[in-house]
Amino acid sequence: MATDYDEVRSDVRESQDRSLEALQSANAPDARSVVSELDESDALDDAMTPGGEIVAEELIVQVIPQAADEFTCYSCFLVRHRSQLAREKDGHSYCIECAG
Numbered sequence: 574m575a576t577d578y579d580e581v582r583s584d585v586r587e588s589q590d591r592s593l594e595a596l597q598s599a600n601a602p603d604a605r606s607v608v609s610e611l612d613e614s615d616a617l618d619d620a621m622t623p624g625g626e627i628v629a630e631e632l633i634v635q636v637i638p639q640a641a642d643e644f645t646c647y648s649c650f651l652v653r654h655r656s657q658l659a660r661e662k663d664g665h666s667y668c669i670e671c672a673g
């Protein structure tokens with residue numbers, strides 16, 4: 574009986590050693606690439622959420638109607654006061670900073 578246990582143990586050990594070798598030699602790069610893919614998808618998820626919010630905020634800002642004494646610069650797309658209007662060309666307004 575005792576020898577049977579030893580044989581089983583040695584067999585298990587060998588198979589464990591073999592699977593360990595297989596993991597270290599063949600499967601380790603695969604596991605690494607899988608991990609990096611997971612990290613990338615996680616990073617994408619993290620970047621997507623704030624990015625989407627920022628885009629939505631920019632759209633909302635552009636939808637806000639400008640006041641009568643304001644204009645939207647056609648070059649930098651910033652809403653500026655009329656006093657900063659430097660040039661109007663082809664129906665588009667340009668601020669001092671962009672025209673200068």
Ligand SMILES: [Zn+2]
Binds near residue numbers: 646650669672
């Ligand atoms: Zn401008």
